[in-house]
Amino acid sequence: MIPLYKLEKLPRIQRLRKIAKVFMFAENRLCTAVEKKADIFTEAEFIFYIDASSLLSLDVLFSEEARKVFREASNVFSRYANNDDADQNFAMLTRAFNNVKHLLLTETGKDQADWDFTVSSGSLDPAVRQINEGMYVYLEDIRSPFNVGALFRTAESFGVEKIILSPFCADPRHRRAQRTAMGCIDIMPWERQPLFSEIEITLADNKGEPLPVFALETGGIPINEFHFPRRGLLIAGSEELGASPKALEAADASLGRVTIPINGVKASLNVSVAFGIALHNWRQSIKQSL
Numbered sequence: 001m002i003p004l005y006k007l008e009k010l011p012r013i014q015r016l017r018k019i020a021k022v023f024m025f026a027e028n029r030l031c032t033a034v035e036k037k038a039d040i041f042t043e044a045e046f047i048f049y050i051d052a053s054s055l056l057s058l059d060v061l062f063s064e065e066a067r068k069v070f071r072e073a074s075n076v077f078s079r080y081a082n083n084d085d086a087d088q089n090f091a092m093l094t095r096a097f098n099n100v101k102h103l104l105l106t107e108t109g110k111d112q113a114d115w116d117f118t119v120s121s122g123s124l125d126p127a128v129r130q131i132n133e134g135m136y137v138y139l140e141d142i143r144s145p146f147n148v149g150a151l152f153r154t155a156e157s158f159g160v161e162k163i164i165l166s167p168f169c170a171d172p173r174h175r176r177a178q179r180t181a182m183g184c185i186d187i188m189p190w191e192r193q194p195l196f197s198e199i200e201i202t203l204a205d206n207k208g209e210p211l212p213v214f215a216l217e218t219g220g221i222p223i224n225e226f227h228f229p230r231r232g233l234l235i236a237g238s239e240e241l242g243a244s245p246k247a248l249e250a251a252d253a254s255l256g257r258v259t260i261p262i263n264g265v266k267a268s269l270n271v272s273v274a275f276g277i278a279l280h281n282w283r284q285s286i287k288q289s290l
Contacts, residue, residue, distance in 0.1 A: 013108050020104035027097040072096070126187040132159040132286055134231025136211065137279075139163060140195065140247055141238040142271065145170045149180025150272035151236065156184040158279040163190040195235075195247060213254040215243045216278050220257025223278065228285035229255060236275050 010018065137160055142148050148170045155163055169192070170177060172185045181188075214226075215235040235251060237243030243251070251257055260269065260277055269277075 016104045016108045020101050020108070023097045023101040023104070027094055027101065072099075129156070129187065130159050131161050132283060133161055134211065135160050135282065135286070136162050136164065136233045137275075138166070138195065138233055138235045138247075139169050140166045140235055140243060141168045141241070142236070143168075143170055143239060145174035145176035146180050147239060147270070147272050148172055148174070149177035149182075149185070151275055152177070152181040152188050152190075153184045154272060154276045154279060156188045158276075158283045160279070161189070163188060165190060165192045167192060167194060195244070195250070213250050215247055215251035215257045216260075216274055217243050217248065217251075217257040218259055220259040223258055223260050223281050226258040226281075227255075228258075228282045230286060230289055234258075234278060234282065236271060236278075239271050 135158075137151075137155055139148065139151060142151065142165075148165075149172070152163065152172060165172070172178075172181070172190060178185055212229045212232040213235065214229075214232060215237065217237065220226075232255065235243050235247045237247060248257070258278060260274055262269065
């Protein structure tokens with residue numbers, strides 16, 4: 001931990017980054033303590049070290065808005081010891097740390113990405129995953145590693161049994177995909193296969209019958225009218241071109257296309273957003289059928 005007198009001597013931007021890291025560490029520490037069901041205030045001297053009133057004296061921020069956030073955080077630090085509610089203490093402190101951290105990073109000109117956020121991951125043990133058996137997805141030519149990572153994270157959240165990627169899909173092991181997926185690629189079963197080759201064998205049901213297929217695509221059945229299968233394969237196509245003619249032909253010969261009605265002028269959604277909406281509706285349909 002850098003002493004305050006040394007912090008004061010650093011150039012302003014470097015000082016801001018150092019302080020932001022202190023608050024980031026504090027936030028992570030609180031989250032870890034809660035996950036382990038430990039006392040979040042066993043090391044109170046650390047909390048007092050980052051007392052906002054002390055940092056305010058360093059005059060590291062110019063804007064009054066920034067000073068206001070620091071003062072509010074300082075009030076939280078001074079109040080936490082008088083509150084016996086551990087959950088409320090945790091919520092108050094982590095939000096205070098989080099606000100100051102992002103304010104400092106914004107002041108340095110750093111844009112925040114999803115992986116910069118402190119998110120409690122909980123257990124990433126694949127053995128505790130809640131799976132909807134027979135719920136498969138095929139990612140066809142998704143080019144962006146960011147989108148691949150987001151799709152994995154969404155698929156894991158809604159209980160997809162397995163993800164299959166086309167040969168031209170971005171690599172899930174790409175560092176950007178890994179960072180966006182936040183651990184889900186490591187616990188989510190996946191493989192890479194050409195469309196409708198070995199997939200028909202891999203995903204056949206107990207009687208050897210191929211799974212029903214449907215595509216997430218425009219010009220199809222509105223999502224609120226679509227009849228989702230208990231078991232099936234959802235195809236999510238390229239960000240630029242949508243599902244391929246071969247994929248659409250297979251879908252049209254099976255369950256068809258599911259479409260999300262849109263009112264905006266742009267009339268399109270990011271593939272990961274549309275994918276999340278489709279999986280939510282599919283999972284709800286499965287739950288209602290049980």
